[in-house]
Amino acid sequence: MLLGGHESIDFETRSSYAALGAIHILSVSGMHVGVLFLCIQFFLQFIPKRNHITTVGSFLLPLFFIWMYAGITGFSAPVLRASCMFSVVLFAQTFRYPLNSINLLAFTGFVMLVWDPMQLYDAGFQLSFLAVLGILLFQVKLHALWEPKMKHSWLQYLLKQVWALTTVAITAQVLTFPWILFYFHQFPHVGIMLLANPLLVLLSTISLILGLAFLLIAPVLYAFDITYFYVLLGKWLNISFTVLHEVMFWIDHTFQPTTPFLHWETWMFFPYYLLLLLGIIWWEIRHKVILILLAFVFLGSITYFQWEQWQAFRKQKIAYLGQYRGETVWLEIHGLKARLRASHRIFQDPAWIQSNISPVLAHHFIQDTIHERWKSEENVSWTWKGKRFYLAHYSTVLFPKGINVMILDSKLKKQGFEWLKWRRPENRFWTQSLTDYYQRKLNIIETKPNFQVALDTVTAKWY
Structure with missing residues (x-):
């Protein structure tokens, strides 16, 4: 959380923070650089800037600490983005240059893309810049809609801070919402996220300052x-971290903070941002024609989405063949139901399932999934769309006839290849790549080998 060493964080903790939309607290991000920047600014305000030397020193000292922290945390992408932005802010504040927030964001993005253009395709880059852009565009307007008024000044101040954090949480999601669904196929429950985020941000800020x-x-x-x-x-x-985690786990275990298996297609980006643009225009001019366009785009998008889901229910029948750490994974989809067939090891790794299987299920509108475990010491045979599949965990003399696709456990290479000499299906897959040594031995047996490929070298094959 402080230095970026997140390798030992368990899956339960990660998923709980992600479910509450607070994963930025757990990993070193722009929030951490922001807290560090504010702490440095707090202490520097006591130093009078009477001459050129103190002015330059008040610029170089925070700059040194910011980039030193970025180096300690391994120059991760979120920290780099925040460090660039705060460096420009610090320069403008120190030497009294005019500062436009949108221009600052655009300049930072331009510099980072010049340095590494491939960041444009990084989900973290897209989400962080869109979140900041959403805050810059909408937070002030949303915050101005309501101002808490209480008799006690301390209570009014507290409500103002909570409302400010809430508006930041809302506006940060305005532009990132479709991308979160597109990449992760889940979204935090809106009510829980808005109520929990200000509290978690407050507790995490205390922990960060103490840390x-x-x-x-x-x-x-x-x-x-x-x-x-x-x-x-x-x-x-230690107490601050304990309170933070206890509150987070209590919220996660008491409520249902996440809506999973949400479907988002590429075409949905256009109507979403069009609706957002029309909403902004209507807010400015309040013309009924804009409302009619809003209703037309909204109803058209919903209708097309429902038609697509109905088509999936009627027609879709597809299966994926992949591998998990050298073991075969078979996922078949029929209508809105799915069957996942694999060894018991995959079901003990929910992080892998969430990253690799859940997006596929969300993409195909799946509503019900059956898990079927097969034993790693038994050979398995099944039929799909008229093709005979055979998964070999051990070598045998007797094979079923008419095998179209044979999947071979890579451990079988140690038993030699003679038993494969007369068994030539249309396709043959190894769960993991063969070394040059074993590939030469296989070539001796098969001078004209049939089509074969290692599952760890390709994306999942579909049938």
Whole structure:
């Protein structure tokens, strides 16, 4: 959370934060750089800028800490984006240049794409810039719609901060909403996200400030053997993390924070952004013609979506053949139902299923999925669309006749290839690539080998 070492974070913690739309808290992102920038700015305000030297120093010192932190966290893409933006903000503030937020965002994106044009296709790049753009375009207008008025000043201040965080959470999703569905096929429950996000952001900000203070101060305290303050600061940090995680897990386990298996096609981007544009135009001019266009685009999109789902229910019948860590995975789809056939290992890795299987199910409107486990020590045969599939986990003399597709466990290479000499189906797949040594041995047996490929070298084959 502080230094970017997220390899040991368990799947449950990741999924809980993602379900609440707060995954940016868990991973080092622009939020962390922002907190660091504000902390540095807070301390620098006590230094008077009386001459050119102090002015340059007040610019170089925060710049050094920001990019040092970016280097410590491994120059991850979100931190790089935030570091570039805050560097420009710092330069403009220090030397009193006019600053336009949209121009700043565009300049940062331009510089990063010049450095690495392939970032344009990175989901993190797209989502982060769209989220910031949404905040810049809509947050002020949304925040102005309501102003809390309470008798007690402290309560009014608290409500203002909560409302500000809520508007930021809403506007950050305005432009990113379709992309989140397109990439992840799930979305946090709107009510839970809006209620939980301000609280989680507050708690995480406290944890970040304490954590950054611990990283900076603890080595000094330890070096001078000031153990009391060293231990006290560590206890505060531990309590802040504990409270943050307990609140997050309680919300995740008490409510249903995520709506899964949501369908989003490429064509849906056009009507969504058209509706958004028409809504903005209507808000400015309030003309009934715009409302008619809004209704027409909305009803047309819903009608086409329902027709597409009906077509899928009537006609779709497709299967995918892939592999998971050297083991075969078979997913067949018929109508709005699916059957996932694999060994027990895949069902013990929900992260892989969420990343590889869930998007396919969402894409095909699947409403019901059956899991079927096959034993890794048994050979399996099945038929699909008139083709005979055979999965071989061990070599045998007796094979069924009429095999069209044979899938071979890569462990079978250690048993030699003589038993394959007279078994030549239309297609043959190895679950993992053969080394040059085993490939030469196979070529000796088969001077004219049939079509064969390793499943780990291609995307899933479909039938």
